[in-house]
Amino acid sequence: MDITRRRLLSALSAAGLLAVIPALPVSAAEAAADSARLLANTVGIFAGTTESNARPETAAKLTAIDRTARTNLKSMDDAGEGELFAGLVLGTDDANLNTAFKRLYEIALATRTPGTPSDLYGDTAVQRRVIDGLGWLHERYYGDQSKGYYGNWFNWEIGISQHVSKTLALLVDEVRTYKPGLITTYVASMDAYLRNGTDGDVNLDSRFHTGANLADITTNRILQGALIGAGGEARIRKALTDQLTVFVTIDPYRLNHGVTDGYYADGSFIQHASVAYTGSYGKGLLTRVVQTLKILDGTGFAHGEELVPTVQRWVRDGFAPLIFEGWMMEIVKGRAVSRPDGGYVDVAVVVEAVVDLSSLSTGADATALKSYVKHIRSTSRAALDPTGFVSPVSIVRYADIIGDASVPPADLNPASRSVAFNAMDKNVHRRPGYAFALARSSDRISKYEYMSGENLMPWFQGDGAYYLYLSGQDQTQAYGVDYFTTVSPYGLAGVTAPVELRRTVPELYGKPYYDNPGHPLNFTSSSESQNKYVYFPRGTNQHSGGAVLGAYGAVGAVQSSDAAFHDRELLPDDFVVHRNATATKSWFLLDEEIVVLAAGVGDGAGRAVTTTVDARTAAPDDQVSVTGELRDGRPWTGAGTGDLRWLRYANATRRTSVGYVFLDTPKVRVALDKVTRSRRVVRTANPDTAVTRTVLGVTVDGAAGARPVSLAYALVPNAGEAGLRSYRGGQPLKVLANTVRLQAVSHAGLGLTAANSFTAGHHEAAGMRIEGPASVLVRRERRGPTTVAVSDPTMDRDRVGVLLRGRSLRVVTADEGVRVSRVHGGTRIDVDTHHAYGRSFTVTLRG
Template sequence: MTHPLSRRSALLGTAAVAGLALWDGPAEAVGAAAFDAARERWVGLLAGGSYNAAYAEKTQAVEGSANAVLRKLKPAPGRPSLWPDLPLEDPRTGNFNRAYNRMRTLALGWATPGTAMHRDMRVAETAVSALDFLYEHAYHESLDRHGSNWFWWEIGVPRSLTDTCALLYDGLPKDRLERWLRPLRRWCPDPERRVSHPGVVETGANRASKAMAVAMRGLLTHDAQLIKRAKDAVSDLLRPTAGPGDGFYHDGSFIQHDIYPYTGSYGVEYLASVAKLIAMLTRSPWEITEIGNVYDIVDRSFAPFIFDGLMMDCVRGRQVSRQGHRDYHSGQEAVEAILTLLGAAPEPYAQRWRPMVKGWLARNQAIPYNTVAPLGSIAGARALLEDPSVPVGPRTTGTYVFADMDRVVHRRPTWAYAIAMSSERIGAAEAMNQENLRGWYTGDGMTYLYTGDLTHWNDDLWPTIDPYRLPGTTVDRRGRADLPHGKRRRPPTPWAGGVALDGEYGVAAMKLIADGSSLRAKKAWFLLDDAVIALGTGIAASDGRRIETIVENRNTHDTHPPLSRGDGWVHLSGVAGYALLDGADAQVIRKKRTGRWHDIDKGATTRGDKTPVTKHYTTILIDHGVDPRKARYAYAVLPDASAEQTAAYRGRVEILANSGAVQAISRDNMLAAVFWRAGTVETADGPLAADGPCTLLIRRDSKEVRLAVSDPSRTTGEVRLAVSDPSRTADEVKITLPWPVTSVEKSDRGVRKAESAVKVAVGGSRGHAHTAVVRA
């Protein structure tokens, strides 16, 4: 028996493209119509509800992919396989997971209006036979995993299979549908439980993805209890965590796998799954109502990391090594989720998001959005772009310190700069499933400069960049083996974090304890309105190898752009200027580099191909020599600066200290410092001192001084101040300003006047900032 496509179904599918189709029946009456309406909303978001010539490019891409799947389909029961390149006998290959992904591709072609195979019953019959084959040979309730990846069994296949069944629903025999979904009773019965590893409670993206699969199974089989189970599991996820471990934190951090920053990968999956569930179940008997935190998450966790539709690689973890998943893919998934949420978002959020998303889409015309995003998302994006009442929003600006995941992002109107650190709390780099094999230094202070070149990070950078020379890092040039599966390196130091002042200035700092090397260093970054000042001190090693600090390593695609040099400065046309501030000289290396995606990702289902790709690189580095004892560096990165501005920059900032106790700078009315321990630094107005570890920003103007502790980016004047303790070792820090403090006018809890100084109770604040306005 098949499920005929009703006129109401078609209309609901059309409306769902905009995420507006609503179940308008009484909530207490859970009849078949409620299940069908929710399912059809989901199909509409995936495949669109009606053909539109404006989406012909996308429709052709969907049809081409589906036809390729259909054309190559050659069932071989004796092997067994559905496609010759995906033998199914050994589940450890992951081929069964890839086979279900192909079935989803075929189903999408069948369900998408405008394709030649749209609702072709011959194609549906072929799909039914293929799904029967997979149930018998690859995925049923009596099989054993044989040590294969649990994710494929409990999330990968359930998500692909439920999507496939939803897309093909009107062409499927009901008894077959129940048969194919039966394995999910064993492998994905509960969003909160991991079947393959009893005792593991699912968190973050894994729980959200499982909730989506469980909810879809409930809709397909008309089982209200499954949908309620999924809803309850997601509702529990929406509350911020205080850590440690997985989830979203109050400061916007997102952690997955206990210790890794993953906003741009697992975090996006989480947001997408929750947004889909909200849209799918809206106005249904299972509507998710406790969703306020989801809207805050968009502003707090995602907007700072999206640059013109690109998701910053510093929060994508091992995903950066996947050839088929670039920064624009993650960015698009985040955009899709936000567009989906817009339909239900309260107006204050929607008023912010519409211009913001429109700005991302309008500025990034190079990204092939129409060929990658689902039709429902394309419809929402196009409607937004064509809406004259919505302005094109500017780029997000501000300084964001994510103390709970050792990340700092500094954003100006035309550029952005991100810093990836690690500590005893946050892992340096994750390698799993033979992915991210050469990500050795991505968490050792790597810096990410974003400019108007929106292809820099996604144009085959990761297989071609020298992995020993990542920008911002100080490295031992020893040979390295590929990272092993599951290695979890957390440097044995608490020191990583920073502070921001007025959302405009910042300080970041980390203590470097190198992996497998005696190399040690103290690294600090001072984030200004037009520059980033990088200081390093205490650089020492004793292994008989050369030590380098990488100022820049820029992918310039298929050419070497003009480069200018002078006494202590380098200017790379179209990128930035680089000024050496301590009289040192820099080496500049320009060369073509060739690599293969397969070299950095050999994963069973993600592996890159072996085709060589070549890119041009300009590398700027400081050579500290072999076995330095107390080496230092000081340089400025000047995005968008001209060669003339770069040459003249050295006098624009004063380095007050670059020692093992204090690193500090001053410029105009601002002081910024990293106190690694108790210390004092002389300023033009007198000594600045702290009696314990902290990062500090002070901004002084004619009227007031603001103070912030536990956040490394505060300034002085009459006087604003911000303080944090990234080491999380102090209980209280006393800050003595160059001017006697007469009163504390405004402050966070824990800031008080102490004689002519200020004391800040940083204990228990987990590296977050304390701010104050004081009179001095």
């Protein structure tokens, strides 16, 4: 069962987490046995076992371990005066110091990995060389804490400790023989570097000790507890108590230690207080907690029965919607969108965790997880390479799942699914043949994440940017780092942006952050002001969210400037702020179409504005074409600006297409260009690799000083020309309203009416009256029931009222918090949205 907030907090307020963590061993012998088992499990995870490594599936992994270790040893052989590894300069660069510790771990790993050549496996001389390296680094660059802790806090509190703890776990027997004091020396130093903690331990009130970071820190401390021997069980127990807090579903109205990082009831995951991060930190947390469960297996600290169901829910509700044919969607990757490793590599990390989770699960749960692994493998357009798995044992488990004919491939998602991740301002809409992902922002959720020279041009990624993934396509040719490299940051699909040239943070300030420690806001590399105004600024709009009715969705958002522009009078004179364009937008998520409405599209500063209907990329040799029809019925081909009724983009090489139906839109500009840029334009650490893509841009332009305009169009995935011609005369789609107060559409074929209201007062649309800001979907089935879904996109209302005009209807089923009453002229629905955090409420009615 899941750990409930009430249960966990009550345990925390008692004498430790006795209800979740079994009692401490009653004897020193049992404590020693548990520590020995814990360390043996750790070695088994990272080095594999004799049985696992004898399997042919692990051969490539063993070769990679061996090759890396020999490369590192050669670098040690070639090191000059004052170097541990040749060319790796230490003393001022924390990343280099972290790399040095990582290389020592990689050598140690080869000496403990069964199946590697005998001149490494079990070689005491090599192990002692690693131990000497640890001593050398401690003596010169790590042991003096007054000289350490420069650069990135993560390396000092997490990264280095992770490499050291695992290295000591691998070599524990030899360390105790050769340099018995090294363990206690390093543990004391690792405690001293935990500066965002309290007295060398975790501080649950620290913004640095949350979510994935907390899982990393506590896993390190679990290993350290096993290493130090007598008394270590108390350290393990405390680390587990701290780590268990990451399993608690975040309740935004009753925060524990003020922490907003973690998993939410709707499947959202947040890190850095306000960044949607399932695809980066979220997968890191998933990996770490599953590893911890494996590390503790068979010890007195094992607690898998309590926690495994919670992790299963993370996979089902948090990860599965965001993985399309083996690709992790861009909307939840933060600054990682600028890294060369693409969505397929991200998903391989998740697959390893799911493989291991299935081994900790039983019955139908285990089968569902195994089937999902098979589903990802069978649908991914890139071969999943298990050589990249951390554990050889996981490689074997993966092979066994793939080879098990009794396990059918099966997605954890239904074929049609619409998910509102309102807690992190994101939406995913899935149908056979495509998936649509939408990135929103608000005063709760960041517009983007920039940090450390990564994601250099992120400015509009949370302003309604969307990604339309087409089935059967290699997504590295459509999205990933090359999409952000070759598509203009002002012309991302779905974005309304002012026409202006912005400069990156390094261009503005000459370094990867804004530095002004003397200002009252104290701008340093990791300060809260840096986070708020530079790294991941939030928007200033409250309205961002929507409702889901079955597999359909209605989403609305009011575009805003960010926190820096809002607080510009408080900021230093040389701090550069940006004013955003204005727009009120809705996205109605149907079967064959995604309908987009935008009103109030303009700019309060009088600048020209562009709205990008879509931006698609293709390999330069792909056969792509654009065809269309003008409103007067004449055919349209080529590029330029036209009064279009519809447009079709086709990639014959990939056998994909997208249609665009312009329901009520000004003239559209279409461009199809070859673009070549270096990947370094989006991330300073990227190789200076030039990439070329054919880029489609479908854009609506607004002149400087022009009055705000409205737009209404539909994206039609996998569309043919005949199908696009059928959208005439308001059938099957009809725009009912498109203003800054109300946006609504109907779809005759689905019997669906969907509306977003944005302002106070009453809003009328198609026999429906909505009171105040809300998202509402109504589906009337012929000779069947009427179903209604309602949500509060502001997350601030106590009640939302909707009146359905016509004959009175009676309740068939209703969610808790929904009250239905028959009134003169129709049926009134009142929904208690107090503390619902954007959740949808559904009611089914009949005449």
